[in-house]
Amino acid sequence: MIAMLFIKALSWLFYFIVVAFWVIMFYYTILGIFGIIYKVETMEQEPNIPSYFPSVAVFIPAHNEEVVIFETLDAMASLEYEGPMNIYLLNDNSTDRTGDIADFWANIFVNIHHVKVPPGEPKGKSRVLNYGRHISYEEVIAVYDADNRPNPDAVKLLVYKLMENEKYGGVAGYYRSYNMYKTILTTMIGLESLLYQLTMQSGRWKLLKLGSFPGTNMMIKRHVLDEIGGWDEYALAEDAEQSLALTARGYLIAIEPRSQSWEQEPEKFSVWFRQRTRWMLGNLYLVQKTIATKEYRSGRNLWNAIQLISVYYVFFTFVILSDIWFVLGLLGIFSAGTHLPLLTLWFESWWIYATQLIVAAFLEGELTPKNIIIATIMYFTYAQAWLVILANAWIQQWKARRKGHTIKWDKTPRF
Amino acid sequence: MYKKRNTNKQLIPNRVKQVKTYLIGLLSIIGIVSTYIGGHVLSAVEFLTLLAGVLLTFIIMYTFSVLSSIIIASTIIFGLSLFVVTYALLHQNVNQVQLITHQLLFATIFLSWWLIVALIYTEEENLIKLKAMLNQLRKIDPVSGVLTFNEFISEMFLVTKAIARRNEPASFIFIKIKTPLGKEPKTLLRIIGNTILDSIRRGYDIVGKTGNNTFVIMLQGTDTDKANIVINRILQKLEKYPKISGEELRKYMEIYTLPATENPETNEQIIRDHTQ
Structure with a gap:
């Protein structure tokens, strides 16, 4: 009797999981469609040129970046903007030739400045950015990672968008991979980032007027930054944290797909795994903060909170449960709900994911036979690694909490 | 039909x-x-x-x-x-x-x-x-806007034959940019390429990018003394270029002039020897 009741309860649970999967699938499909609409709309429109051009500070935090910083500053030197613009290379105690390279560019270009950031704690990007905030005066601040090569019009397009509406506290552009075709891994990362920007950036902006800072090729108004107290120096995903803080104060983060910057993706699996684990840890920290902070789970942020919690906890639990269910079914130990459309659900998940990747690649001019093939296998490979990364992040977070440690910021090695 | x-x-x-x-x-x-x-x-x-x-x-x-x-x-x-x-x-x-x-x-x-x-x-x-x-x-270098190496060499052959026929002098100006790690500074190459094109007689003198960081100008009917006037003109224009400190840029540049011969093969060897 108890066993029967247990199996019935499990059946209901799996039925609920199937419905929840369907809801998530539906949500992402709608985001994809809205993303496509926004992207096409934007590409067909001319940008609105403002009547006033605010002064711009471009921050580039850098720690031992000699491999990439020459090309980054070269791209920065080519940036076009009608108003005053200063570029600050925030050198965070580099011990390699980053400083020499920065001096080369700063000596020649009067608007490029090599700023030596004094040592301090906690280590990481946020502290360096806050230092930049204190030594600069410009009305708006753009942030680029040290490996970025923005298009010459990237900054001015961000400014144009930012000046469109008083409520826009910040604006986020697109980032692309300049080493997308170096390895299969970089191709997958490149395709995933195109999909992320199509659904989570353009799609959410068009559908819900929600956007988030990607940490690079982004811009924020100084008075808004002052209002939120700068960057959270303990946050591992300072960009996501800042996005919530801005939204909580009623500001919007607009998306500008025309502004594009090219960055370097990890070429080795181990580097990618570490980078994504750090991002994941940052997002888990953010989930905790969201639960603890009322303003992070109210108003427009409510949707952000639901999404964060559902992706990092609920969805993960569902996937693990369904995997157990699948294995038990294969072994013949337990089989629940043969009437459930599992194959269709599985097929549609793969189909929607692969199709969205292909459409995202098409919209950015990256549709090649190789990318089509990779898009079809990413669901079974790249996307599944997400589960391992999330589990790893959970374990690391649990260990750190048990030992009372603070998880430290970790720099991504360059190639 | x-x-x-x-x-x-x-x-x-x-x-x-x-x-x-x-x-x-x-x-x-x-x-x-x-x-x-x-x-x-x-x-x-x-x-x-x-x-x-x-x-x-x-x-x-x-x-x-x-x-x-x-x-x-x-x-x-x-x-x-x-x-x-x-x-x-x-x-x-x-x-x-x-x-x-x-x-x-x-x-x-x-x-x-x-x-x-x-x-x-x-x-x-x-x-x-x-x-x-x-x-x-491709004849034009997409970064700097001047002639590519191959195109410069083929134009140089024609110009050398013309000056030999007319018995006129000709000279080369070499401009090299020294950068950390020996990398190619695209923005500077674009700026210098544009400045050179603004400083010479277009359609008469020729300019090419012959190496990662080397420009070569071939001036027809001009000896090395007169070529120095062109060098000064280029440097003055760079001084006035917006956002640039011309004085600082000069520290990273090596500029000199050499006489061209009446033999195109010898000229090609000179160019190859002086290209970074």
């Missing part, structure tokens, strides 16, 4: 391009519709086999060539026929209509996707070849 030849032939006739576009469009519709039906009609085993077959063909196509993928594609299609025939023979009460329907669906899905990718892949290969040809034919 004499027929006038069409001298305005296009490389790819419009009709061919249209046929290819329609074909890819038609195949895409067939592929999407048949895959959707297949997702519902075919069993999990059939569908997974189909998926594996498609992936295998794509991998062969990517690793080897479109032609190699034809071998695997035909093996799958013919192998499927043999399998169906054998299966029908071994099973007496088999639903033959269902068997044939499944086979047709399988083949339609497989062939449509393979053909779409093969067509796009062939187009991409053609595009790569055309781009390579374009690079070879």
